[in-house]
Structures are given as C-alpha cells and as structure tokens.
Amino acid sequence: MTSIEEAYCPEAFRRQGHAIVEMLADRLSQSISGKQAQVVELTDPATAMSEIHDLFSRFTASDGNDLTELFSSIYSRSIRLHHPRYLGHQISPPLPVSALASLMSDLLNNGMGVFEMGIGGTVAERFVIKSLAKKIGFGEHADGFLTSGGTLGNLTALLAARRAKAQNDVWKNGSGNRLALMVSDQAHYCIDKAARVMGWGDEGILLIPSGNSFSMDVTALEGKFAAARAKGLEVIAVVGSACSTATGSFDDLGAISAFCQSHDLWFHVDGAHGAATVYSSEFRDRVEGIHLADSVTMDFHKLLMTPALATAVVFREGRFAAQNFAQKADYLWKDAHQEDEWHDLARRTFECTKSMVSLKVFTILAMYGEAIFEQNVTTLYRSAILFAELIDTQPDFELATTPQSNIVCFRYTTPRAEVDLNELNRTVRARLIADGEFYLVQTVINETAWLRCTVANPFTRREHFTQLLETVRRVAREIVG
Ligand SMILES: Cc1ncc(COP(=O)(O)O)c(C=O)c1O
Structure with missing residues (x-):
C-alpha cells in the first residue's frame, strides 16, 4: 500500500510531471500538425461502459500504476x-x-471565497475583470467577477437585474409580481433555464422572433412588451444575444439598449460566445453598443484559448455585482453589506469555494497580452468567412446564413425530390464522426437540419475546409446512391 507520505512526495511529482508534460507535448504536436489521423475515436455509451470501463478497472485493481500509461x-x-x-x-x-x-491552481487549491484564501488569485481576478471591462468600453465604475460557466454567469446577472428592477424585493420578501424577460427565439437555452430557476415559469420568457439573419427582430419588442403588461406581467429585462448559439448571429445591441432605456428595463448581453469580439478591431463592429449594457457575460473558454470553465460577468455599475447576494456568513465575514468592498469574492458569486480560475486568463495576459486574443478572434472569424465563401461556390451546398462569427451552418443538397435532406445531412454527420476524421455537430433551425461547424482552431485552414466539403459530398452520394 502506498503511504500518505509517498503519495505527496515532491520528487515523485517532479518525475511524474516531467513524464506527463513529455507525453502531452508529443500528443499536442500530433494534434496541431494533423498527423494524428483521427480527431476522435467514437464509441457508443454501451460499448464504452464495457470496453473502456474494463480497461480502467485494470488500473483501479491495484495501486502503483504508471501515471503516463494511465x-x-x-x-x-x-x-x-x-x-x-x-x-x-x-x-x-x-x-x-x-x-x-490550471495545474498550479489545482496544486495550490486556494479556496478564493475570501481574500486570505487566495490573495494572488483574487488580485489576478480583479485585473482580468477590470481589463475586460475597459475593453467592453465600460467606465471606471464597472466591476464584476469570474464564475463557473456562461449558464451560471447569465443566471447571476439576471438575479442582479431582478434585484435592480423588480418592484418587490424578492430576495427579502419572496416572490411577488409575475416577472418576465424578453429574449430572441435564437437565444441559448440557459436564459430560459435562468427564468425558470427564478420561478417565473412559462410566461416569464417572452420570445422575440428572429429575422432573416437569425438576429432578434427588435421592431417586435414594443408590441410584445405592451401585450405582456396588459396581461399583468412585470417585464424587467431584455437579453441580447452576442452571439446566438445555433448560427452565431449578433442581435442589434444598440437598438435593444435604446428600447431598455425608454422603458427603464435592465439590458443584459449574453456574450458567452461572442463578447470576445471586443478584442478584434477588425470585427468589433459586430458588438456595437455592448458598452451600453447593464451586464455582460463572457466565456474565456469559448473563443479565448482558456481551459473551461472561465466566465466573466461584468456590470457597467459595479455596485450591482456587490449587492446581488446580501448574505451573512459569520465564519467568512462579519457584515452582509459592503458595496465597495472587492476582495471577498464569495460575496458576489454563487460559488463559495472557487478554483483560482483567474490564473488561467491572467497567465495568458501576462505572457502574451491582449494581442493574442485579438489574433485568435480575428483569425477564427476570417476562417469562417473563407469557409462560407468556399461553400457558396459549390452548387450542391447551401449556407443557413452568412456567418457573423466563427460559427458556420451549412448542408448538402440534391435536386432529387425523393431525398429527405434533413435525414441525409444527419446521416452524413453520423458517418463522419464515426470515421473520426472530422468532428462537427448539427442543429435544427425552423425544422431544417444543418451541419454546424465552430471554427475553434487557428490551425484549421483552407485545405481542411475543402477536404471537409469533399468528404461530405462523397458520403452523401454514397448514401443516396
Ligand atoms: C450564447 C451562449 N450563452 C450561454 C452558453 C452557456 O455557456 P456555458 O456552456 O459556459 O455554461 C452558451 C454555450 O454554448 C452560449 O452559446
């Protein structure tokens, strides 16, 4: 049996660490160069639970296994x-x-809830939030925090919206009026989830139709708002998608802001995916008006080369971050309300204990500066445009819409009337990922199935897109005969 002392042994850690980094660097090189034949070796869950489970069981049957092998x-x-x-x-x-x-964060395991349990991480978090706030275009009162994922970030921002705008103090008195928010029908499902978690039910999410390019039809806001009020609902917020999940389309943030200002509503931007566009001078116009939001959620793990989960929630007026959760925790801090205090992070977040998530982002900024974010976002968006242009030149392919970000939805078509194109494209996708040469996903928009690609990787080039289209065409033709 391995003793506790042996398990903690710094020399063993040094040896294992070197070996693991060697192994990972080799694998990374194989991946980046594309020499690794497959992106994924797909297994169905049942086989995985037998074959892979059996393999893993051999590791747990005895101790002292080789870490590199594991x-x-x-x-x-x-x-x-x-x-x-x-x-x-x-x-x-x-x-x-x-x-x-991440490795350092995991080894240090600073709890980060209170300042003394993560001094370096807390100051790094402050740096990350302040620099993002500046990039968004917020003023000096902006503030926020890092949290675990866009889903939780959006919920936290919407709780702040409720606290700021609802007539009743729900935090103190429990539910009062029937509350609601407005959001495009293309929004990520976590907005719907947030409204339901807050107890607003079906009627609490007012879906605004999207127009041709899958952006919110802002002209529909006024009518929907009036109808909701007539039904006795208290609408407190509008959520703009920057961008939407299925097609990566951006809502008109300036127009939504103007609507919110005229009705005294909270304006939240779900920028989990695309708020990172603020880093690209070439594409920044896509998020024009983002600085007018009351709150913005942004995932560093979607476009900014950061391991998950690393999400920022930034408020134009930082006091809303501090007011959100008024709670007493005698073992952590004495008083519930201190708005200007920035250093006990658990006052602002759902999490109590939180990993040193800031280190993952701060390290990138410290090593390469914001310029690396600019390079990545610009490269990926340009690649998506290139891919769409290639698709456009092929008569047997169709684009769902011109990409506005790094998300491209397309499908194979054939004039043969007997072919069910939805079924065909689904089957093509299943065949492709079973081969493992490519990994792409699928989505359904207005009952049409699309192949969906996120150009996530700066190493994806023209030849890979061409190869993908050729493969889709070959597989589709094999299927239809
Ligand atoms: C627009 C948008 N919002 C929120 C989310 C949820 O983010 P997370 O997966 O970090 O919880 C996603 C995820 O794809 C998204 O695209």
Missing part, C-alpha cells in the same frame, strides 16, 4: 480540440501556458 489511455479516449479538423462545439483549444496555470 493518462495516455484517457487521452486516446478523448476528443482532440487542438486538431485542425475539430470543428464541433464552441470550446477553445487551450493554450499550454493556461493549462499549466
């Missing part, structure tokens, strides 16, 4: 985000220095 076997059964043919969900291939920051 990690290699997990690596081989994981999807490779650094591979140029990874074109799937919206998650960034992390920068190696940021992964090293």
Whole structure:
C-alpha cells in the first residue's frame, strides 16, 4: 500500500510531471500538425461502459500504476480540440501556458471565497475583470467577477437585474409580481433555464422572433412588451444575444439598449460566445453598443484559448455585482453589506469555494497580452468567412446564413425530390464522426437540419475546409446512391 507520505512526495511529482508534460507535448504536436489521423475515436455509451470501463478497472485493481500509461489511455479516449479538423462545439483549444496555470491552481487549491484564501488569485481576478471591462468600453465604475460557466454567469446577472428592477424585493420578501424577460427565439437555452430557476415559469420568457439573419427582430419588442403588461406581467429585462448559439448571429445591441432605456428595463448581453469580439478591431463592429449594457457575460473558454470553465460577468455599475447576494456568513465575514468592498469574492458569486480560475486568463495576459486574443478572434472569424465563401461556390451546398462569427451552418443538397435532406445531412454527420476524421455537430433551425461547424482552431485552414466539403459530398452520394 502506498503511504500518505509517498503519495505527496515532491520528487515523485517532479518525475511524474516531467513524464506527463513529455507525453502531452508529443500528443499536442500530433494534434496541431494533423498527423494524428483521427480527431476522435467514437464509441457508443454501451460499448464504452464495457470496453473502456474494463480497461480502467485494470488500473483501479491495484495501486502503483504508471501515471503516463494511465493518462495516455484517457487521452486516446478523448476528443482532440487542438486538431485542425475539430470543428464541433464552441470550446477553445487551450493554450499550454493556461493549462499549466490550471495545474498550479489545482496544486495550490486556494479556496478564493475570501481574500486570505487566495490573495494572488483574487488580485489576478480583479485585473482580468477590470481589463475586460475597459475593453467592453465600460467606465471606471464597472466591476464584476469570474464564475463557473456562461449558464451560471447569465443566471447571476439576471438575479442582479431582478434585484435592480423588480418592484418587490424578492430576495427579502419572496416572490411577488409575475416577472418576465424578453429574449430572441435564437437565444441559448440557459436564459430560459435562468427564468425558470427564478420561478417565473412559462410566461416569464417572452420570445422575440428572429429575422432573416437569425438576429432578434427588435421592431417586435414594443408590441410584445405592451401585450405582456396588459396581461399583468412585470417585464424587467431584455437579453441580447452576442452571439446566438445555433448560427452565431449578433442581435442589434444598440437598438435593444435604446428600447431598455425608454422603458427603464435592465439590458443584459449574453456574450458567452461572442463578447470576445471586443478584442478584434477588425470585427468589433459586430458588438456595437455592448458598452451600453447593464451586464455582460463572457466565456474565456469559448473563443479565448482558456481551459473551461472561465466566465466573466461584468456590470457597467459595479455596485450591482456587490449587492446581488446580501448574505451573512459569520465564519467568512462579519457584515452582509459592503458595496465597495472587492476582495471577498464569495460575496458576489454563487460559488463559495472557487478554483483560482483567474490564473488561467491572467497567465495568458501576462505572457502574451491582449494581442493574442485579438489574433485568435480575428483569425477564427476570417476562417469562417473563407469557409462560407468556399461553400457558396459549390452548387450542391447551401449556407443557413452568412456567418457573423466563427460559427458556420451549412448542408448538402440534391435536386432529387425523393431525398429527405434533413435525414441525409444527419446521416452524413453520423458517418463522419464515426470515421473520426472530422468532428462537427448539427442543429435544427425552423425544422431544417444543418451541419454546424465552430471554427475553434487557428490551425484549421483552407485545405481542411475543402477536404471537409469533399468528404461530405462523397458520403452523401454514397448514401443516396
Ligand atoms: C450564447 C451562449 N450563452 C450561454 C452558453 C452557456 O455557456 P456555458 O456552456 O459556459 O455554461 C452558451 C454555450 O454554448 C452560449 O452559446
């Protein structure tokens, strides 16, 4: 049996660490260069629970296993985000220095809830939030925090909206009026989830139709608002999507802000994916008006090369971050209300204990500056445009819409009337990911199935897009005969 002292042994850690970094660096090189043939080796859950489970069981049957062997076997059964043919969900291939920051954070395990349990991490968090606030275009009163994912970030921002705008103090008195928010029908489902978690039910989410390019039809806001009020609902907020999840389309943030100002509503921007566009001078116009929001949520793990989860929630008026959760926790701090106090982070977040998430972002900024964010966002958006242009030149392919971010939805078409195109594209996708040469996802918009790519990787180039289109065409033709 391994003793506690042996398990903590710094020399063993040094040896294992070197070996693991060697193994990971080799694998990374294989992925980035595309020499690794497959992006993913897909297994169905039932097979995984037998074959992979059996393999893993052999590791747990005895102690003293080889760590490199263990990690290699997990690596081989994981999807490779650094591979140029990874074109799937919206998650960034992390920068190696940021992964090293995660390692340090995990070893230090500072709780971060209160200042003394994470001094370095807390100051780093402040730096990250303040620099993002500036980039968004907020003034000196802006403030916020980092939290665990866009879903939780949006919920936290909407709780602040409720506290700021609802007539009844729900935090103190419990539910009062029937509250509601307005959001585009293309918004991420976590906005719906947030409204339901807050107890607003079906009637609490007023969906605004999207127009041609899948952006919110802002002209519909006024009518929906009046109808909701007539039904006795108290509408407190509008959520702008920057951008939407399915097609990566941006709402007109300036127009939504003007509507919110005229009705004294909270304006929240769900920028989990696309608020990072503020870093690209070439594409910044897509988020014009973001500085007018009351709150913005942004995931560093979607476009900014940071390991998940790393989400910022930034408020134009920082006091809303501080007021959100008025709670007493005698073992952590004495008084419930101190708005100007920035250093006990658990006052602002759902989390009590929180990992040193700031280190992952701060390390990137310290090593490469904001310029690396600019490079990545600009490169990915340009790649998406290039991919869309290639699709446009092929008569047997169709685009859902011109991409506004790094998300591209397209499908294979054929004039043969007997072919169900939805079914065909779904089958093509299933065949592609079973082969593992490419990884892409699918979505359904207005009952039409699309192949959906997030160009997440700066190493994905023209030849990979061309190869993808050729593969889709070949597989589709094999299927239809
Ligand atoms: C627009 C948008 N908001 C929120 C989320 C949820 O973010 P997370 O997965 O970090 O919880 C997503 C995820 O894809 C998203 O695209």
